[in-house]
Amino acid sequence: MVFEILAFGFMQRALVAGVMIAIICSIIGLFLVLKRHSLFGDAMSHVAFGGIAIGLFTNVYPLWTAFIVSILAALGMTKLREFAKIPADSAVAVLLSSGLAIGIVLISLSGGFTLDLFSFLFGSILLVSVQDLIMILIVSSIVLAIISLIYKGLTYVTFDEEQASVGGLSVKNINYLFIVIASVTVIASIRLVGVLLISSLIVLPNITAITMGKGFKKTAIISCGISACSVIVGIIVSYVMNIAPSGAIVLTATAIFLTAVLGKHTVRKIRRSDINIQDVTMSD
Amino acid sequence: MPAEIVSVENVSFGYDSSLSLENVSFKAYEGDFLGIIGPNGAGKTTLFRCMLRVLLGYKGTIKLFGQDIRDDKNYLKRIGYIPQTRSIEQGFPVTVEEVVSFGLIGRKYTKDKISSAIEEVGLIGHNKKRIGELSGGQLQRVLIAKSLVADPDLLILDEPTTAIDMESENKFYSLLTELNKERRMTIIWSSHDLDAIKKLADKVACINKRLFFHGNVGEFFNNEKLMMSAYLESSMQAHMHSHFDVNNNDKIVDPDGL
Numbered sequence: 001m002v003f004e005i006l007a008f009g010f011m012q013r014a015l016v017a018g019v020m021i022a023i024i025c026s027i028i029g030l031f032l033v034l035k036r037h038s039l040f041g042d043a044m045s046h047v048a049f050g051g052i053a054i055g056l057f058t059n060v061y062p063l064w065t066a067f068i069v070s071i072l073a074a075l076g077m078t079k080l081r082e083f084a085k086i087p088a089d090s091a092v093a094v095l096l097s098s099g100l101a102i103g104i105v106l107i108s109l110s111g112g113f114t115l116d117l118f119s120f121l122f123g124s125i126l127l128v129s130v131q132d133l134i135m136i137l138i139v140s141s142i143v144l145a146i147i148s149l150i151y152k153g154l155t156y157v158t159f160d161e162e163q164a165s166v167g168g169l170s171v172k173n174i175n176y177l178f179i180v181i182a183s184v185t186v187i188a189s190i191r192l193v194g195v196l197l198i199s200s201l202i203v204l205p206n207i208t209a210i211t212m213g214k215g216f217k218k219t220a221i222i223s224c225g226i227s228a229c230s231v232i233v234g235i236i237v238s239y240v241m242n243i244a245p246s247g248a249i250v251l252t253a254t255a256i257f258l259t260a261v262l263g264k265h266t267v268r269k270i271r272r273s274d275i276n277i278q279d280v281t282m283s284d
Numbered sequence: 285m286p287a288e289i290v291s292v293e294n295v296s297f298g299y300d301s302s303l304s305l306e307n308v309s310f311k312a313y314e315g316d317f318l319g320i321i322g323p324n325g326a327g328k329t330t331l332f333r334c335m336l337r338v339l340l341g342y343k344g345t346i347k348l349f350g351q352d353i354r355d356d357k358n359y360l361k362r363i364g365y366i367p368q369t370r371s372i373e374q375g376f377p378v379t380v381e382e383v384v385s386f387g388l389i390g391r392k393y394t395k396d397k398i399s400s401a402i403e404e405v406g407l408i409g410h411n412k413k414r415i416g417e418l419s420g421g422q423l424q425r426v427l428i429a430k431s432l433v434a435d436p437d438l439l440i441l442d443e444p445t446t447a448i449d450m451e452s453e454n455k456f457y458s459l460l461t462e463l464n465k466e467r468r469m470t471i472i473w474s475s476h477d478l479d480a481i482k483k484l485a486d487k488v489a490c491i492n493k494r495l496f497f498h499g500n501v502g503e504f505f506n507n508e509k510l511m512m513s514a515y516l517e518s519s520m521q522a523h524m525h526s527h528f529d530v531n532n533n534d535k536i537v538d539p540d541g542l
Contacts, residue, residue: 034376034377152385152386152389153389155378155382155386156386156389159373159376159378159383159386160367160372160373162333162338162367163365163367163386164386165336165337165338166336166337166338166360166363166365167360167365167386167387167389167390168357168358168360168361168389168390169389169390209377210375210377213377213414213416213417214377214379214414215377215378215379215381215382215412215414216377216378216379216382217382219377
């Protein structure tokens with residue numbers, strides 16, 4: 001049955017696009033989670049919603065307007081944080097609500113919600129066109145290339161900004177570059193899970209991978225694996241059960257997360273009881 | 285005459301409402317082991333943050349390796365910095381090897397260098413361990429390995445023994461002595477542990493916003509009167525500053541007026 005599903009062109013496009021997005025979301029997400037900016041994806045996707053509304057309002061391809069608006073907003077937020085010394089979570093809240101507000105105002109001006117807008121809100125991976133696929137492949141390649149170039153420095157900055165700065169790194173430049181590629185990643189991913197669920201793809205695979213207790217590189221690899229698995233399983237299940245793919249992808253990632261947490265808890269419990277048994281045997 | 289490594293001239297720095305450093309001046313030369321003492325909030329960490337370009341809004345001049353640090357940040361490559369371990373997030377998913385490799389960013393990277401730095405601090409076999417699995421003392425040694433891997437000329441340590449046990453502390457002190465005596469590495473070390481400073485350092489600077497004493501360890505510790513007056517005076521100053529901070533904001537020096 002799986003082979004039958006894979007024979008469809010739309011399914012092949014969906015899987016390729018989905019796996020690429022899964023990989024870049026995991027990698028960018030790992031840095032976001034560790035920088036304690038988990039809600040950044042949410043904020044950017046809400047700003048993107050405003051950008052998409054501008055595109056639909058002005059008849060421009062909505063993802064391009066979303067790219068421009070989101071990058072400007074992300075840079076603006078970073079500048080605002082530095083300038084006004086606002087805590088990161090408050091800056092994210094400002095961005096999230098104002099982005100959504102812009103979208104709602106523009107949509108109300110243009111006469112209400114359209115089918116197009118719904119596909120951006122909830123994702124439409126099975127409707128990925130060749131044009132979308134090319135855009136996703138180009139964006140993913142650029143994001144991966146930049147990350148591989150700044151990987152060491154970005155990891156150090158995420159670990160400890162002050163030590164990285166003392167180590168001679170341009171922390172400010174690395175942070176700005178990262179914010180731009182994180183914004184681009186979020187916008188490219190909207191096609192997959194939509195504005196409303198994007199942050200789950202950024203956060204869930206990473207917090208699952210972090211619970212495995214490995215080093216940075218291995219955590220990143222595990223997170224990519226979990227994310228890609230969630231996308232593949234989610235898309236196939238959604239087709240077989242005729243349910244929304246975005247929801248199926250996020251629920252798969254949630255199931256993997258819960259299994260990992262429960263598994264870790266159980267292993268810990270077994271180890272503890274083993275130690276207790278050994279203690280009793282020795283005292284006998 | 286050994287080369288001048290650090291020159292701090294009339295450095296003052298203020299945070300939002302009070303002055304943390306006031307006209308501090310001292311020098312350190314190649315091979316010096318300088319202990320910096322003073323009560324909590326004396327400005328020791330602020331002084332280091334100024335020397336390391338983390339804080340650039342200071343008044344005065346800081347020269348490292350003969351160059352004004354405002355002009356060029358290349359000098360940072362010659363410095364190893366060990367912060368307080370309590371500032372490290374131990375839940376971060378990173379291995380010992382990965383942390384040590386941070387010290388080689390922008391330099392020639394070899395696995396051998398990393399392994400030998402880890403070996404040097406006595407953590408053989410811990411390369412692949414996540415930092416969350418280490419004790420405070422072991423984590424401290426990882427940070428030392430990260431600082432040593434690039435073979436620095438100057439080592440700056442900010443209260444490095446705050447979170448470590450006695451045994452690790454002794455091993456750590458032996459390592460510092462070896463680096464200073466055998467490799468002639470210049471060390472500047474802030475600590476509350478006066479006994480350790482007395483045993484390891486050859487020079488001491490006592491600060492509490494202002495510099496109260498700078499000279500040989502022997503001169504400081506063998507002269508009880510001098511030690512008491514410098515250390516007590518500095519502690520007394522801390523008490524008075526905190527008193528003014530709480531009760532009379534008008535007494536606080538405006539940093540903008542520096």
